[in-house]
Amino acid sequence: MRFLKLIISGLVFTVIYPAWSFTLNNTVAATFPGNDVPVNVAAHTCNNLGVSNQDLLEMVGDAVNNYWNQAPNSRLRLRKGSLTSVSAAFQTEPGCTSTAGGSCTPNPNLVVSGGILISCNTDTGSPANFSSGVMAVTIPNNIQDRNINGSLILLNDKVDNSFKNKSHDEQVAILAHEIGHGLGLGHSPVEDSLMYYASIPTRRSLGWDDLDGLAYLYPTGQPFSGCGSITLNHDDDESTGQGPGMFAFTMMLGIGLMLGLRRLKTSGLWR
Ligand SMILES: [Zn+2]
Known part of the structure; x- marks a missing residue:
């Protein structure tokens, strides 16, 4: 559990601490x-x-x-x-x-x-x-x-x-x-x-x-396209396929988290 807390606090620190x-x-x-x-x-x-x-x-x-x-x-x-x-x-x-x-x-x-x-x-x-x-x-x-x-x-x-x-x-x-x-x-x-x-x-x-x-x-405006959906279309001619790439990344992240949690449970670190 201590191991898990360390990871979570590290992630939170990374997200909220300004690095610019x-x-x-x-x-x-x-x-x-x-x-x-x-x-x-x-x-x-x-x-x-x-x-x-x-x-x-x-x-x-x-x-x-x-x-x-x-x-x-x-x-x-x-x-x-x-x-x-x-x-x-x-x-x-x-x-x-x-x-x-x-x-x-x-x-x-x-x-x-x-x-x-x-x-x-x-x-x-x-x-x-x-x-x-x-x-x-x-x-x-x-x-x-x-x-x-x-x-x-x-x-x-x-x-x-x-x-x-x-x-x-x-x-x-x-x-x-x-x-x-x-x-x-x-x-x-x-x-x-x-x-x-x-x-x-x-x-x-x-x-x-x-x-x-x-x-x-000058932040890019993020068009709202519905909760949880992923837009695969781009409104310019310089599309590089980020939409499908982002979808694949999200799927891999989800699968990785599930597998990681299962391993932590079986190892006794997660209770
Ligand atoms: Zn200058």
Whole structure:
């Protein structure tokens, strides 16, 4: 019986003890209310980034599809947007008018009306956007209540920016990391995460902590299909047969539990 208690308490601990490490970049856990979030690129020319706006837009497509849209546990579907005309302020002004106490007061001249906007920025304003080595600054700068209406990603387009020296794949990962901030995620202390504070040149996918963070902010809706029934149909073209697989898993788990209980009874451990 003591053996059984140990197993049960271990299972309960596993179920109720939170194992994630992700953080949020705002105190209200704000999220985009809709599932479809476009990521646009400002149409102005980037002076020192080493890539054109069209290149950036193509990289955005890879960043959303190779990273965030891979998450099976999120309602969110990010979309490569378009080249978007914005005021010259996005190219030169600071993202925050104040950073006192580590808190950003968003610059009202750079409010993003919808989705996520990426803009090159030469950082001639004050306070400075980029301290040495910083490749980008991202601010969900249009938040109402718990809704993010728009987020701004400013890419360091100064002469000495380090983005231009990265490989294409690492540049895509850097954009995906910044998009993660635009969605409301902060940094993760787990090195195996896209949201780890430092760029890892070999990174090509999300880590478990990224998936946890995205599922926390943007959980998949679970359609109710009747008590105890298992839906075998999927509403998209990317069905991987999870329904039958889940049914088989449930059956095997049930049979395994029955056999385990019978063995415990015959061994005298279960009374
Ligand atoms: Zn970051």
